[in-house]
Amino acid sequence: MKVAVVGVGQTRMGEIWEKSLRDLSLEAGSLALQDAGLEGKDIEALFIGNMSAGRFIGQEHLGALMTEQAGLLPIPATRCEAACASGALAFRKALFSILSGHHEIVMVGGAEKMTDLSTGQAVATLASAGDQEWESHIGLTFAGLYALMARYYMEKYGLTREELALVPVKNHMHAMKNPYAQYRYEITVEDVINSPMISDPLRLLDCSPISDGAAAIIIAGEKVAKKFSSPVWFIGGGHASDTVSLHGRKSLSSLSAAIKAAEIAYRQAGVKPKDIDMAEVHDCFSIAEIMAYEDLGFAPKGKGKELLISGETKIGGRMPVNTDGGLKVGHPVGATGIKQIIEIVRQLRGKACNQVRDAKIGLAHNVGGSGATAIVNIFSREGG
Numbered sequence: 001m002k003v004a005v006v007g008v009g010q011t012r013m014g015e016i017w018e019k020s021l022r023d024l025s026l027e028a029g030s031l032a033l034q035d036a037g038l039e040g041k042d043i044e045a046l047f048i049g050n051m052s053a054g055r056f057i058g059q060e061h062l063g064a065l066m067t068e069q070a071g072l073l074p075i076p077a078t079r080c081e082a083a084c085a086s087g088a089l090a091f092r093k094a095l096f097s098i099l100s101g102h103h104e105i106v107m108v109g110g111a112e113k114m115t116d117l118s119t120g121q122a123v124a125t126l127a128s129a130g131d132q133e134w135e136s137h138i139g140l141t142f143a144g145l146y147a148l149m150a151r152y153y154m155e156k157y158g159l160t161r162e163e164l165a166l167v168p169v170k171n172h173m174h175a176m177k178n179p180y181a182q183y184r185y186e187i188t189v190e191d192v193i194n195s196p197m198i199s200d201p202l203r204l205l206d207c208s209p210i211s212d213g214a215a216a217i218i219i220a221g222e223k224v225a226k227k228f229s230s231p232v233w234f235i236g237g238g239h240a241s242d243t244v245s246l247h248g249r250k251s252l253s254s255l256s257a258a259i260k261a262a263e264i265a266y267r268q269a270g271v272k273p274k275d276i277d278m279a280e281v282h283d284c285f286s287i288a289e290i291m292a293y294e295d296l297g298f299a300p301k302g303k304g305k306e307l308l309i310s311g312e313t314k315i316g317g318r319m320p321v322n323t324d325g326g327l328k329v330g331h332p333v334g335a336t337g338i339k340q341i342i343e344i345v346r347q348l349r350g351k352a353c354n355q356v357r358d359a360k361i362g363l364a365h366n367v368g369g370s371g372a373t374a375i376v377n378i379f380s381r382e383g384g
Helices: 023-036 061-071 086-099 118-125 142-157 166-173 189-194 257-271 286-295 304-310 334-347
Strands: 003-010 045-049 077-080 107-114 197-199 212-221 231-240 278-281 359-366 373-380
Touching: 003 023, 003 077, 003 086, 003 166, 003 189, 003 334, 023 061, 023 077, 023 212, 045 061, 045 086, 045 142, 045 334, 061 077, 061 107, 061 197, 077 086, 086 107, 086 212, 086 231, 086 334, 086 359, 086 373, 107 334, 118 142, 142 197, 166 189, 166 286, 166 304, 212 334, 257 286, 257 359, 257 373, 286 304, 334 359
Parallel strands: 045 077, 045 107, 278 359
Antiparallel strands: 003 212, 003 231, 107 212, 231 373, 359 373
16 A cells, blocks of 8 residues: 655744644644645544653643544544654654554644743753653753764864855755745854854854644545645655763764664665655754765765765755754754645745755655654655
8 A cells, every 4th residue: 555645734933932732733734734635534543742741831641632633523632752854753653653554644743832831941951862861861862962073073074164154054045935944044154163162173053953843634546635635655764763971972073873864764665775855864963964864874974064065955956955944943843844845835836935856756854863763754756
């Protein structure tokens, strides 16, 4: 059986003071239904990705709550958590529910309301996705963890501070046309280097923001999906794990879980890295995007920077990456994995804000924590 995305919807990302997590989730779900031309009664199950609503807003049991709020009772609802990869995990579980034959049409959502806390509280909540005893308990934040990776990578492969800055410069440029982006302005290499230090060598403009937002997609089995005008087909996916603690890893310059997840996804899809026309990768910090190029097989180890320098990952390049601006311009963590899929769908439909010419195959790469979870999904505009 094959599965396709038949509807998509998302809210803007940012500091959305006037809306609650319920409001954002309902908005995204309603837009996905509208895009698919469906009604709530058509949905057979709901899966929602969310990292930490309990700590961010004091609300747990989101699956049942969102089903109630959306008027979808009594369908089954499941909340999925894998830190920043919660959205992709929700998609994966929804996918299996269709492949198993239990459902034909399923809604997958992702949502996070992060700005109701102070910045310090939000950072502490995010840090709980690391090793509590050996990392977050001693004050090691995710900026600190990725800074360790960045410094190691820079020393090992000769990456310069100016070259690292090319990642946020590119992604801000892409975000200029994205109406959902939290930040829609261009920056320069000098802006990045001169922005406040967060954790050496990472500066403020190397870091993804604290964001509110929600995203939703509707997926359907092959028989149903073929009735829709523009289905985008899932053709392969992989999910792998690594140690939660950074000190337990074999390498600080790559994410072994991402390498394994990509290997599984490529094999299942029957494609190779060179076949990917565009990708959404997990650029929570600048170094993460460069490592993703290499972990996904787009560049040899230590050579990821060459894709940036040559312009291959910009719009108009050989294989654009983060065509909507990526996490750098909005990262409501539970929603990120779903909003990545939405950008892939829009590209393959030919309706993206920064359209890649003749895009046929797109890849989404979603990472949880500092790399303990990695999920890679590949989609095609053909295959039904």
